[in-house]
Amino acid sequence: MTLLVFGHKNPDTDSICSSISLAYLKNQLGEEATAYALGEVRKEAQYALNHFNVEAPQILNIDDLTNKNVVLVDHNEYAQSADGIENANIVEIIDHHKIGGITTDVPISFRVMPVGCTCTIIYNMFKENNVEVPKHIAGLLLSAILSDTLLFKSPTTTEKDKLACEELSKIADVDMESYAMDMFKAGTSLDEYSIEEIVNMDFKEFDMSGKRVGIGQVFTLDIDSIFDKKDEFLSYINSTDYDMLVLAITDIIKEGSYLIYKAEDKVISEAFNVEAHQGVFAEGVVSRKKQLVPNLTSAIKNNL
Amino acid sequence: MTLLVFGHKNPDTDSICSSISLAYLKNQLGEEATAYALGEVRKEAQYALNHFNVEAPQILNIDDLTNKNVVLVDHNEYAQSADGIENANIVEIIDHHKIGGITTDVPISFRVMPVGCTCTIIYNMFKENNVEVPKHIAGLLLSAILSDTLLFKSPTTTEKDKLACEELSKIADVDMESYAMDMFKAGTSLDEYSIEEIVNMDFKEFDMSGKRVGIGQVFTLDIDSIFDKKDEFLSYINSTDYDMLVLAITDIIKEGSYLIYKAEDKVISEAFNVEAHQGVFAEGVVSRKKQLVPNLTSAIKNNL
Numbered sequence A, B: 001m002t003l004l005v006f007g008h009k010n011p012d013t014d015s016i017c018s019s020i021s022l023a024y025l026k027n028q029l030g031e032e033a034t035a036y037a038l039g040e041v042r043k044e045a046q047y048a049l050n051h052f053n054v055e056a057p058q059i060l061n062i063d064d065l066t067n068k069n070v071v072l073v074d075h076n077e078y079a080q081s082a083d084g085i086e087n088a089n090i091v092e093i094i095d096h097h098k099i100g101g102i103t104t105d106v107p108i109s110f111r112v113m114p115v116g117c118t119c120t121i122i123y124n125m126f127k128e129n130n131v132e133v134p135k136h137i138a139g140l141l142l143s144a145i146l147s148d149t150l151l152f153k154s155p156t157t158t159e160k161d162k163l164a165c166e167e168l169s170k171i172a173d174v175d176m177e178s179y180a181m182d183m184f185k186a187g188t189s190l191d192e193y194s195i196e197e198i199v200n201m202d203f204k205e206f207d208m209s210g211k212r213v214g215i216g217q218v219f220t221l222d223i224d225s226i227f228d229k230k231d232e233f234l235s236y237i238n239s240t241d242y243d244m245l246v247l248a249i250t251d252i253i254k255e256g257s258y259l260i261y262k263a264e265d266k267v268i269s270e271a272f273n274v275e276a277h278q279g280v281f282a283e284g285v286v287s288r289k290k291q292l293v294p295n296l297t298s299a300i301k302n303n304l
Helices: A013-028 A043-051 A118-128 A135-148 A159-172 A176-188 A195-200 A223-227 A230-239 A265-272 A288-302 B013-028 B043-051 B118-128 B135-148 B159-172 B176-187 B195-200 B223-227 B230-239 B265-272 B288-302
Strands: A003-009 A033-038 A069-073 A089-095 A109-112 A203-208 A211-219 A244-251 A256-262 A280-283 B003-009 B033-038 B069-073 B089-095 B109-112 B203-208 B211-219 B244-251 B256-262 B280-283
Touching: A003 A013, A013 A033, A013 A043, A013 A069, A013 A118, A013 A135, A043 A135, A043 A176, A089 A118, A118 A135, A118 A159, A135 A159, A135 A176, A159 A176, A195 A211, A195 A230, A195 A244, A203 A288, A211 A288, A223 A230, A223 A244, A223 A256, A230 A244, A230 A256, A244 A288, A256 A265, A265 A280, A265 A288, B003 B013, B013 B033, B013 B043, B013 B069, B013 B118, B013 B135, B043 B135, B043 B176, B089 B118, B118 B135, B118 B159, B135 B159, B135 B176, B159 B176, B195 B211, B195 B230, B195 B244, B203 B288, B211 B288, B223 B230, B223 B244, B223 B256, B230 B244, B230 B256, B244 B288, B256 B265, B265 B280, B265 B288
Parallel strands: A003 A033, A003 A069, A069 A089, A089 A109, A211 A244, B003 B033, B003 B069, B069 B089, B089 B109, B211 B244
Antiparallel strands: A109 B109, A203 A211, A244 A256, A256 A280, B203 B211, B244 B256, B256 B280
8 A cells, every 4th residue: 555645735845845755765665655735736846846847746635544554744733734634544754843742553753853844854864764866856855945944044944954955956956046046936926916916915004194004015036027017016006095005025035125105205215214216125124014014104103 | 951851650671771871862962961760760770770880860850840851752642751741841752652642832853763662763863973882871772672672572673673782782792682681580580579479469369160269470580589489389379278279470581481380280281281290381371361261261161
């Protein structure tokens, strides 16, 4: 009976890449194992799969997991796992999250390490088992680690993650930084959305000193494709009936937001300590609740 | 703040030896860590400690574990752990039992492997970290693996356990088999008990075809010290007012029981397919419920 290997629901790049890589390792060690996904592959993981020419795992489509042998990667909580997981035989767990209260009837291999990514653990398992990592698997492992650690910007990053990426980028034959940026851009691309959809994607309205102020925020690393349409964004924003409107395009790698706005320059300049112009970069500004809203509130009050 | 490393309540040889060995490994890796025990050291573990000249861990005697950093070895269930464990910071778990439902707020190192003994995992951790195993630690690791696997007789034994013992017995400079037998003898010694106490230690009375039959069973590998007093056992047994009485002295390594009895030889011969004499070895007879009782019941009936 084949082992079913899968990550969590709403799978991210780590869940997709760790299930494929672990199934590959199991196969090399003589065990029948197949990777599955608990949901559609998202854009970022799809970029990695395309780049290394690997097929996406099938969506797990088994009504009854009773007595099926399953391996959980990148999660260790029932609630994040397949429906009916309580009836499956969990035979192995590999993860890097907090311990989630799973129980078994017999001892199993259960390996959680406080590292940035499940794929860091799986890469070490290849080494421990003296199994060679082929180029396409190296590429997937690398993609997942770069994704989970945000190119080592995340506080969850460890030396083990960095070391793994150094070694894997050589096998995968890519430049780590430029590959990561391309993958992040693909993953956060807003290409399929209209200007109106992007502005309203995560939009909230506030009353600030009697003014109706709208603040929209999107996270993307594909800034260029927004800026290519800056004038169209601006004319849409100006056409709204808000007294003021700020669209923050947040870049989590640069840790700041580009601003396109309907407002007086002096309000924007004071609020974010910049020389205001359309598309200005507000360094360090990443939170609407903690930065955009209070900063604008006080700047508007001061410039009534 | 020092890490508190401990095994389960009512600690066996693995719990004692894995906590000492892991604390040693942590120290070598530059972490402050101290081994504790959740109860008195039993005879078998004490034999190992004496043989390798290691002090027993202190009994954990901390009223409030709140915010203490603890490492659990040889168990991964709250119920088997220290009182108040729910309030401690569990920072690491190393075990070989079924998964017991522990939860944490943050990712930790949680390593369970389906091997015969926690010390097998810890030995591999020494290797993974390139830390030399000194003679006394090798001796403790070896003792625990031999104990948990019953010198590889237990069905939980894996190749990893055997390989570890081969390597460890060289470092510890002992002959694995003779050391194991000496340790088992020390661990199951009945020296401190009187003849009457041994016969009645685990004793049950039955009615078999109208006869009052008593069956006592003790587990020991220190058969010699029983046989040295065979005549005294026999005169005590004959002095009782049972119609028949069988004392089974069970040897779990040889997988059988030596019998001292008040009964007709022909009944014992038929019941256990042996040529009955005092102290005869009944091969394969290890269970009172499944073997001693039904075999005697039918032999007594046949010889009324």
